[in-house]
Amino acid sequence: MPLAAYLVLAALVFVIGLFGVLTRRNAVGILLGIELMLNAVNINLVAFARFRADLAGLVFTLFTIAITVAEVAVGLAIVIVIFRVRRTIEADHLDLLRG
C-alpha cells in the first residue's frame, strides 16, 4: 500500500473524531472524540516512520500514547468532579467560567 493510503485513512479517522468533538453534548463523548483524533495522529506518525525508515516516529508514537493515557486519567477525574458538583456532564450546562 502506498503512503497516501495510510494518510487518507488517518485523515478520515481524524475528521470523524473532530465531528464527535464538535457534536457531542456529553463530556465523556467529547473525550472519546479526542481519543479518535489522537489515534489518527499515531497512524500518521507510524506510517511516516516506516516509509522514511526513521525511528523517531515510533518513539514519538510511544510518547503520544503515554501522554494520552495521562490525559484521559486527568480528564475523567475532572468529569467526575464536575459531576459531583453540578450533577451533570452535559458540556452545554458547564458555563461557570463564562463572564
Next chain:
Amino acid sequence: MTEIVGFCVAAVVLVGASLAVVLTPNLFHAVLWLAAALVATGGIFLLLDSPFLFAVQLLLYAGGVVTIVVFAIMLTERLVGASIRQTSRFVFSGAVLAAAVFAAIMGFVLQGGAVARPIAGGDQLRELGRALAGPFGVPLQLLGVLLVIALLGALYFARAED
C-alpha cells in the same frame, strides 16, 4: 497481496467503528466501539511492521484507556441512577466543518509525491530501545514525571470528600 487485504479489512473496521463511536446514542456502546477502533489501529501498526507498537496499543489503549472510561461511565451512571443517553447537537454544521477539514488535508496529501517503501531491516525493537536510552533519554524521564504528576492529580481530584 496480504497487505492490501489486511489494510482494507483494518480500514473498514477502523472507519466503521469510529463512525459508531461518534454516532451511537448509548455512551457505553460508544466506548466498546472505541475499543474496536483502537484494536483496528493496532492492526494498521502491524501492517507497518511495528509489532511492538501493536502490543503497546493493545496494552495501554485498548486495555487501559477503555477500562478507565468504562469505570468513569459506571460511576457517573450509578450516581445518576439511570443510563445516560447522549445526544448530538450542531450535526449539520459539524459534518460540514469535518468535511472541509478533510478536504484541506487531502489537498496536502495529494501535493506530495509517491514515496517508495524501504525494505524492513534489522531488529526494530533493539533500535527502539537504544533510541529511548540514548537521544530520547531525557524526554523519556520527563514523560515518567508527567505520568506521576497526572496520576497524582487525578487521584487528588477524584478523592472522597472528607
